[in-house]
Amino acid sequence: MIFKNVDSIEIVRLVKSYRDLMAINDVSLKINGKELFVIIGPSGCGKTTLLKTINRLIEPDSGGVFINNNDIRNLDVVKLRKNIGYVIQQVGLFPHMNIKDNISLILKLEGWPREKIDKRVKEILKIVFLDEIYLRKFPNQLSGGQQQRVGLARALALNQPLLLMDEPFGSVDPILRRQLQDEFLQIKKVLGKTIVFVTHDIEEAFRLGDRIAVMKGGKIKQIGEANDLILNPADSFVLNLVESDKKYKHISNLKVRDVMIPVKNYMIDSQAKISDSIKFMLKNNTEFGIIVKKDKFLGTTDLKTLLNSNFIKNDQKIENLYNKETLKFSPEKPLYDALAEMKKSNISIAVILERDVPIGTILSSEILNRLI
Amino acid sequence: MFDQILSSFYVHILLTYISLILSIVIGIPLAVISLKNRYIANFIIGFCNLVQAIPSFAVVAIVVPLFGIGFKPAILAIFLRILMPIVKNTYDGLINIDILVLESSKGMGLSEWQILRYIRFPNAYPSIFAGIKFAAILSNSVAILTAIIGSGGLGSIIFEGLASFNINKILAGSIPAILIALFMDISFSMIEKKFFTYPDIINKNHP
Numbered sequence: 001m002i003f004k005n006v007d008s009i010e011i012v013r014l015v016k017s018y019r020d021l022m023a024i025n026d027v028s029l030k031i032n033g034k035e036l037f038v039i040i041g042p043s044g045c046g047k048t049t050l051l052k053t054i055n056r057l058i059e060p061d062s063g064g065v066f067i068n069n070n071d072i073r074n075l076d077v078v079k080l081r082k083n084i085g086y087v088i089q090q091v092g093l094f095p096h097m098n099i100k101d102n103i104s105l106i107l108k109l110e111g112w113p114r115e116k117i118d119k120r121v122k123e124i125l126k127i128v129f130l131d132e133i134y135l136r137k138f139p140n141q142l143s144g145g146q147q148q149r150v151g152l153a154r155a156l157a158l159n160q161p162l163l164l165m166d167e168p169f170g171s172v173d174p175i176l177r178r179q180l181q182d183e184f185l186q187i188k189k190v191l192g193k194t195i196v197f198v199t200h201d202i203e204e205a206f207r208l209g210d211r212i213a214v215m216k217g218g219k220i221k222q223i224g225e226a227n228d229l230i231l232n233p234a235d236s237f238v239l240n241l242v243e244s245d246k247k248y249k250h251i252s253n254l255k256v257r258d259v260m261i262p263v264k265n266y267m268i269d270s271q272a273k274i275s276d277s278i279k280f281m282l283k284n285n286t287e288f289g290i291i292v293k294k295d296k297f298l299g300t301t302d303l304k305t306l307l308n309s310n311f312i313k314n315d316q317k318i319e320n321l322y323n324k325e326t327l328k329f330s331p332e333k334p335l336y337d338a339l340a341e342m343k344k345s346n347i348s349i350a351v352i353l354e355r356d357v358p359i360g361t362i363l364s365s366e367i368l369n370r371l372i
Numbered sequence: 373m374f375d376q377i378l379s380s381f382y383v384h385i386l387l388t389y390i391s392l393i394l395s396i397v398i399g400i401p402l403a404v405i406s407l408k409n410r411y412i413a414n415f416i417i418g419f420c421n422l423v424q425a426i427p428s429f430a431v432v433a434i435v436v437p438l439f440g441i442g443f444k445p446a447i448l449a450i451f452l453r454i455l456m457p458i459v460k461n462t463y464d465g466l467i468n469i470d471i472l473v474l475e476s477s478k479g480m481g482l483s484e485w486q487i488l489r490y491i492r493f494p495n496a497y498p499s500i501f502a503g504i505k506f507a508a509i510l511s512n513s514v515a516i517l518t519a520i521i522g523s524g525g526l527g528s529i530i531f532e533g534l535a536s537f538n539i540n541k542i543l544a545g546s547i548p549a550i551l552i553a554l555f556m557d558i559s560f561s562m563i564e565k566k567f568f569t570y571p572d573i574i575n576k577n578h579p
Contacts, residue, residue: 095473164479
């Protein structure tokens with residue numbers, strides 16, 4: 001392996017054109033180690049071309065790709081590709097080999113002994129949720145979903161630190177796609193690999209991606225997490241794309257009241273001792289508390305601050321140690337504005353007050369997850 | 373009479389198989405070279421097509437002014453005549469590979485040579501074998517014709533029989549030739565089945 005881990009992939013001023021068509025028009029971006037980076041865009045936007053420059057199936061006209069700060073042009077192309085798992089939509093299994101040979105060909109060529117190969121093949125099958133009875137079958141005896149699992153297994157064989165996936169779930173029906181995505185999320189947790197994932201499906205991008213790059217006409221329109229795209233779309237194209245996921249269409253109609261969560265488990269009386277507050281928060285499995293004085297809102301606190309306070313020596317009342325700076329919303333405030341405000345001030349928790357009485361709270365990350 | 377048939381039979385077998393082996397040994401590498409370079413491909417395939425278009429009889433005849441008569445020029449004539457199906461079928465088999473299979477094998481880090489060895493050739497076997505089988509049968513029939521340039525073999529018995537209208541001689545030459553053709557067809561089918569066939573699903577289009 002050239003890379004044991006992939007800590008960063010930097011794409012710098014990449015240009016690729018086919019005659020007069022600019023497939024990639026001056027794209028620069030950075031992918032972090034162990035992240036699932038989604039590239040999304042309509043067909044012909046250059047997303048697949050961009051992906052293929054990473055394993056050098058396509059060589060750019062200018063600009064470069066750097067993995068762990070190594071210019072990949074200086075690496076042996078075959079060795080580079082052995083470090084990168086590659087999964088494509090139509091799978092591209094070898095039709096003349098059975099499933100076992102499909103998965104283990106690369107191991108055989110790497111000179112692994114037979115027992116080690118057998119062991120590894122069984123390991124990978126478990127990872128991709130495929131039964132061993134399929135090992136002797138041939139690709140066209142398998143269903144689309146099973147083929148896709150084999151394709152993934154084949155790409156994982158050498159335990160490559162980087163995985164490139166080009167619309168891997170694009171050709172299966174929606175129900176199976178959902179199932180494969182769920183499985184893939186589990187697989188991703190197990191593997192801890194850096195993954196670059198191309199799709200045209202915004203829902204898939206939201207479900208899987210740690211960060212998402214939106215491409216159009218060979219250019220990057222926006223890069224960010226799901227909530228960045230939803231709350232701060234860079235332009236009308238990103239906005240349309242985001243809203244094409246039906247679940248977001250109603251976000252503009254929602255009020256804070258519709259999504260807030262009850263505060264009973266967060267309420268701490270101002271007269272409580274710090275140690276009791278910590279116990280209360282641990283008991284309710286929260287990291288955040290709302291301090292009230294005679295039911296009226298006073299401020300907020302969080303577990304970290306309390307633990308860092310000198311409470312063992314000086315177990316004072318909580319009213320001496322709380323945060324006054326906090327976001328307070330009325331229940332009738334539009335959710336969209338509330339989320340935008342939270343995003344802007346970089347505070348992930350807000351308290352909903354009605355006549356100074358806390359009636360609910362919202363956590364921006366939790367809301368987005370619920371909506372996605 | 374029987375001795376003559378036996379020795380002609382022996383010469384005929386030599387003619388047929390030497391030229392066949394020669395054309396396999398040279399034809400398959402030519403196809404591989406063609407795969408790597410489009411200009412060479414155009415040249416080689418063009419040449420093979422040209423020879424193919426010339427009638428067998430003319431190929432045999434044209435060898436004479438260049439290389440004289442006898443056993444060796446006859447081998448050359450047969451070789452030229454049967455090279456085409458082997459090169460063409462091998463080339464077609466190697467180049468007609470699912471582009472996605474090719475892409476995924478490249479993407480997983482196979483070298484050009486490994487792709488040839490493990491992906492292209494196995495996919496091309498049915499086509500290559502069809503070419504070899506056809507070449508073998510063609511080789512057998514051209515070997516009859518080369519008797520007129522003094523190669524010997526079963527053709528000389530047939531031509532003698534035809535010249536003197538001796539039906540026994542005609543049959544004594546042609547029946548063994550037919551048997552050789554049948555034997556070749558059956559033996560190649562068996563070899564293919566034994567060593568180079570995957571479950572019959574390979575011939576279907578995989579989804």
